Structures are given as structure tokens and as C-alpha cells.
Amino acid sequence: MKLIENQQFKYLLAGFPILAFIYALISYSVNIPWLDDFEVGPVALYRWLQEVEFQKKMAIIWAPNNEHRVVTLKLLVLFNYYVLGQLNFKWMILQSHLYLIPLFIVIWKTLPKSNRVLFFLPVPYLFLNFQYYLSTYWMISSVQHNLVIGFGALAMYCLSKNSTRRFWLALGCTLMACLSNSDGLFFIPIGALVLLLQQRLRGLLIWLMLLSSAIVLFFWKYPSMNYHESGINYFYQHPLESLNGFFVFMGGGFDFWYREQTSFRLIETAFVGILLVFILLISLIRLIKGLGFSQFIQRFKDKSSTQPNVLFVLSMLLFCLMNAGAISILRSSWGEFVYLIGNYKIYPTLALVFVYLLVLLTWKPSSMLVGLISIFSIIFWGFSIANSLEDVRQRKILLQKERVLFRKGEVGLGFTAQQQKDFGIDKIMRFFESKGIYSEE
Template identity: 30%
Template sequence: MTRISQHSSIKVSWGERLVIAFPILAFISMIWIYAVNVPWLDDVDVFPDFLGKFLSSNNWDERWYLLFKPNNEHRVVYAKLANLLHYALTGTLNMRTLTIASNVTLFGILWIFWRIVRDNKLKAIYFIPIPFILLQPQYYLTSLWTITGFQYQPVIFWGLMGMYLLSRQTIVGFITAIFLVFFDSFTMSNGMFYWIAGLVILCLQGRYKELLVWAIFMLLTIKIYFLNFSNEANDLGFKYFAQHPHESFFGFFTHLGGSFDFFTDWEIFKRSVLPTIAGAIMVSIVGIWIIAFLLFSDKLPFSLLKLNLKENYFKRLHQRISENSSNYIILGGLIFLLINALVIAILRPRFGYFVMIVGNYKIYPAMFFAFTYVIVATTWLKEKSHIWIKGIIGLAIVFNILSYGKFLPEVHERRKDLLTRVYNQQYNQIGLGPAIHTPFYDYVNQAMGRLTAQGIYTYPKGFYTGYEQDLSKPLSNFPDLKVDIHPTPDGIVIDEKSLVHGKGLNDGTYLILKSQTRTYLFYQKSPHWWGRTYQGSSTLIPIKTYEPDKYKIGVIHVLNNQVSFFDTKQEVELKL
């Protein structure tokens, strides 16, 4: 057995190292395999468009403006700096490389959890559930979407690093924490919630001079952040909240329990039941811990100790919690997550209740789940038999396996969908999110055209690479295949019932729409679980994703890297 570091009293066996490494390597493998060089929707604003405009500007006033300009509801300085750094090192824009890099802060978060376990003098076995809880694909719309990867994960990490430094109670740590939380506020707007967490921590520590300085910097940050900032979207959220307060009440628990959202195909009410119950249970556990830590501290003017001098459970619990300074990190992280959940529950239901458990938010409930476990481990299981922790490890492994079983097929399908869309962008100037002939459509084409003309961005290879000549041939050159066509309000649905779906990286049934001047590809993501063989496909051709014309319909079938072309002998006239 070896020490994890020269300063640590934790010894880690090779068996424990192997178990800890498994979820880490599995997660890294997923990111490496499924990250693609495709800017999607909000990516265009922060990466291709920002980089092109920044490089073409000779005015530093304009460059500073571009760096701090809000993108939707956030100023995303960290993402833009990463974009510039990548360009400085490579001379290119590569969304795959940036996506992989965006996940680095996740491992910084994992390191912070390790420090909490170490500082609580727990054995390494208590750390094992954390990577299984945290490193999984439920939040793939963060870990595999570049813009959200440079927002949601780093906003947690930089803020937690600030709380970690405050917990050290040194002047250098305090100054660095101010810088980190200031930077975090411009990584994503909810980073400002860490200022509130810092106020609470400094108050608990009795560091009132530093508290005053912290408050001044907090107010300055808020003033700078909201300078020339539009709050119209938030105003609409508050109006909806006033009319539907019950959605926000339940949405708070649903969001925090989002790690238990395994039935994503169910209608929203049934789907939300398990996350809401799980969220309520975890909030109850966290609530007991926070009450003991905060309300029974003699550092606070509203301490319950002044109301009740008798010995009770909360007093004993407070003594146990306050013994270790690393619990300030936990408290800071929980304050951030609880305020964040409250804001989401108030402002987001107007888009639909499903937003409480939407994929790109799920890093937050994963963090809340991990913190809840850490609270239980450091507060109640610390002196218990290892049977308890071994049982929790087993449950964490089951949770991780279920998460991969449910969500990895979605990750698998999303990659094929994005590579099909980027083909249409490359050859038809439509595919990265906008509807055709809209302001956003023109904006995307200008941003992409600016970088491709300079060779800064190169379109990625897909399954179709090397088959461009086949795609240019008349469909009548290929074997026949029967399909059925159904018009729907969302577009045209084309059903095929004979081709088998494989499990390979590019395996699937792709639709060809071919006119005299254009060739489009479409792919319909399949919700199927792995481990079963499926036959047939149903592909939607969404409205406003093509130029109006008469199109012949063809099919590409990929199975075990074997590519086959078919002619359906059918034609469809598509209009806007």
C-alpha cells in the first residue's frame, strides 16, 4: 500500500486504485470516442463567430467588447479564452479538441472531493462511490456539447476552488478566492452565487474584515456583470412563476433529484415522480446538516444556541461538523447548488416542466447527489462498520451502470446525427441548428464561411467520406428498397422496415434527398437500448431544413462499416 501524497494519511491499495480508475477511464473513453468537430446551435456564437470577429478586428476596444459581450443570458469569458488559447496553439478551430478540453475541470472537481475525504481522515474506500456517481453520461449535453462544457462544469469547479481556499483561512487563499469567484462569475452568470456562499463561510469563520472586503467585491462584480445587460427573459420567467408557483415548488425537488431520471420516454408527470421523491429525500438530509452547521454556530447573530442552551442532537451534530474545515467546501458547494436550483425552478418552468430535468442541467443534480453522499459519509458513516460503505459502493456502481445503459445509446446516436447535420452544412449551408432563410441561418453561414475560407475550420469526416462519388450518382444506379411516406405537422416521415440496425459507431439507416442541384442526408436518432437487434427505421425530414424542390428518395445503410446505397423509386415535393 502507498500514500496518495506525502501530506496525506490515506493509504490506497492497488485494488482501490483499480476500482477508482474504472469510472474515470470509462468516462474518458466515452468523451474521446464521441466528441466531434461540429459546432452546434449556441456553439456558433461563442466559437466560430467570436473567433472570426476577434481575429479580423484591429481594435482592442472592440476585442474586449467581444470577449465580455453576453451570449444569450450569460457572459462566457472562460469559453472564449479557451477558444483563443486553442487557436494560439494550433492556428485552427477544432470543436472536438475543445470539447475534450472542456471536461478537464470535472477532474478538478474530483480532486476537491478527494481532498474533502482526505481532510476528514476517512479511508480511501469512502472516496470510491464519488467517481461512480459523478462520471457518467446522464449530462452528455454538457460533457459532449462544447459551449455547455465550458460553462456548467467550470462554473462549479472555479467556485469550489474558491471555497476550498476560503476553508484554508489564509490571506493569500482569501485574495486568490476573490479572483477565482470573480472569474467564475464571468464563466457563467450563476457563478455569482458563490459570492453568497463565501459570505456565509466567512461569517461562520468569524473573519469579519475579510467579510466586508468580500461583500465589496461581490457588489462590484454584480455591477460590472449587469452593465448593459438585458433581463427581458428573466422578467418573463417571474411572470410565469407568479401564475404557476406550484410548478416551481415541485420543480426545485425534481431538479435536484434529476440523477434518478431514468424513464425519459414517459410523459412528464410520471417521469418526474422518482426524481422529485429522490430530490426531497436528499434535500431533507442536506437540510439537517445545514441547520446543524449554520443555525447552531456561535459565530452567527441568529444562532439557535442563544435560544436553547440544553444539549441536543443538533448541537452534537454541529460540533462534529465544525471540527473539520473541509466542511466549508461542502457548505459552499451546497449553497451554490441550492440557490441555482431555486433560480432554475422559478425562471425555467415557462419553457416546460421537462426543463427541470433537461440533459444539459444534469451535472447539477449529479453534484448534489455526490455532496449528499459525502455528507452522509463524513457525518454519519465515519465510525460505522465498512459493511455500510461497501453497500453504498455497490449501489453507486449499479447507478453508474444504469446510467451508461440508459444514456450511452443516446450519446451513440447523437454522434451520427451531428455528423449528418454537418454534411448538410458543408454542402447545403444548413444543418447546425437554424431553420432555412432566417436571420440565424444567415448568421451561421457567415460565421462558418469566414473560418472555412481562411482554413481555420475544416469540416470533419463522416461515414460518407470516400463515398462522395456514390452520393453524386443517380439513385437509379442502386438496388430498389421499399419505403412508406407519411406527412405530419412536423415534416415528412419516411418508414423503412427491412434493414437491420447494427451497434457499430456509424451503423444505421440514413436517408438521401436528391434534387437536380442538391443532396441532403438525414438521420433519425433511435431510442433503442443496446443488447437487442432492431430492424427498420422511421426518419423525419423536419420542415424548413431544406430548399423547396422535388426530391428523389434514397437510402444509405451502414452495417459493420459496410456501406450500401438503395433507390426507393419514390419522389416527394417539399415546400417551406
């Protein structure tokens, strides 16, 4: 116990998963595109360089990838080309993880100052695990998710502080989140709710006017509306499938048996999802009780019911819940295992972190209980590494092998030989290699 009470030891213990994650990120990220990486990377850059008219160049940046506008990703590609002189997918994976720094900073600032290091200890172990490794090591997924989480967290933290200066920063960050991935749009109604709770009606009006225009632009010439309509129609016909999918999605961070499509996976993750939502609801009830039911309206008028740290945590949890809701409705027709796709798991993992933070702020647990949570988080982290590290290694080896096949015009990196010719990918990659812009080495 004396060791855990040592401040330096707690810093080392909290920093260990961060250093391990950075080491793994550098070791297992490769400069090899896969599947959608081609469209938003070399194909978009090639079209940009070939195009002369400014308006058409902007259209390339604005064009969606599937149902997502990934403007910030394409801007990152241009940054790497014009500033760093390279089209390097490994660099972009590493750069995308820089956006997790503001996430960790605002979480740190949210924690109680007394014994802050101990309270922070479970966070890196819960979040920096290998459960969502596809989102970590696949460039397009890494950039999309990390940027939307980083910008969104900074936006909600600034907004929760009820500051005019920070309001404009929150507005800008929310816009960047919207341009990073479709779920960035969720921060618009979430931010509006925060402003409403703070009774900042002027800010709410500005927020809705400016960001509602972002929604209009986002869906302008949007090619996937039919896809969303079919998903909603399926939801109307099979609502219970989506309800079950919601809880399966929320428990996806504990999907350790992802190699097989068994009913156990669905039952186990649904149980964890129900448990997380239950803890969330109990924490909300405790929060409202703490404010006092009879005085709640008066506290709202006095603005004493809107604690900044609680608002921030709730806004991020609402973001995770909205992701779960959207996926469970729009993807339900894809089958019952769609909720456990690897790159989705970053959101239930994020929810796990913020459920812990909500418990911390509303239950005010003892140091001993936080210590037990820390032990659980370390075990969870260790189990995720033992379970998925070999998959991460094998994915790197597989991409390197498929890169050789791709160069020979054979099946590889998500494309058949015919698809490579139809989309001109082989020609585009040879172009960048001949110019020294792209090199696997």
C-alpha cells in the same frame, strides 16, 4: 470481502469509471459545432479578427450569450486560435473537462485520511455518469458548466481553509466562475456566508467590495432583464409549480426515462429530490446537535463550529440548491419538463455527490455502509451507461450527418438554410475552412 479490502483493488475500482469516462469523451466528442456553439465560437472569433478597435474587441468578449456572460469560453476560443492555431470544438470539450481535476482533488482532500480510497470510491461512479451527456458532449454547455464547477469548487475549498494566501486565490477563482456562467455569481453570497461563519470581517468586506462590482459589471447593458422579470412574475402567480419544479430539478440525476414526457418522470424525480433534501436536512441537524445546541453560540465565538471540510461541502450543496431555486423560479413558465433538460442534470448529479460527502462527515458511517453505498453507486453508473450510451453514439452520428447537410446549405446543426444566410454562418465557416483553421477531420 478480502478483495474489497485490498488497497490496490480499491484504487483500480475507483479509477475504472474515470478511465471509462475519458475513453468515451475522446471517442464520442466531435469537432462539429451545434446551435449556440456557432455564436460563441466561429462567429465571435470572426468578429474579433475583423474588428480593429480594442474597445470593440473587448465588447465582443463581454457580450452575453442569451442570459450568460461566457467570457472564459471566448478566451478559450482565442487561446485555441492564437496558441494552438485551430478552432477545434472537440479540443475545447476535452480542455473543459480538465477543470474537473481540481474538483476531484479537493473532494479527495476533504475525505477522512483513514480508508480514504474506500470513501472516495462512490464519487467517480456517482458523478461521471451519462445522465447529463448533453452537458458533456455539447461544447458550449461543457465549457460553461465544467469551468464554473471547477473554479467554484476550488474557490470554496480555499476559502474554507481560513488562510490569507488562499483567500486571494479563492477571490480570483470566484471571479473566473462568475465569468464562466451566470450561476457563478452564486459563489459570491456563498463565499460571503463562509467568511461570516469564520468571522473574517476584513476578508468579508474585501470580498463584498470587489465582487459586488463584478455583479454590477455583469448586469451592465444586460439584455435579459425582461426575461427574468417575466419569470419572476409567473412565479408569483404559480408558486406551487416552482416548488414542485425545485424537487424535480434536484432529482434530475435519476431521470432515466427522459425519452418520453410522462407524469411518472416528474413524480419519480420529485420523490428523489425530496429524499435528497431530507437527507441533507437530517445531516444538518446531526451536525448542529454534534456541536451542541446549548454551546452553539459559544462555539461560534470560539470559531470551533466552522469545520473547513464541512464548510466546503455545505457551500457546494448551497450552490446546487441555488441553481435549483433559480431554475425553478425563472424557468417555470416554460413547462413542467423544463427542469429535466439534459444539460441541467449535471447540477443534481453534483448535489448527489456532496450529499454523500455531507453524510460521510456528519454521520461517520461504517466501512460496511460505505461499501453498500459504493455498490449502489456502481449500479447507478452502470445503469446510466446502459440507458444513455446509445444516445451518445447516435448524437455523434447525427452531428456528422447534419454537418453534410449544413455544407449543402440545407437544415442542419440547429439552423435552417435561411438562418445560415441571415447570420452569415455559412460564409464564416467557409472562411475558417479556407484558412485551415477549422476542419471537421
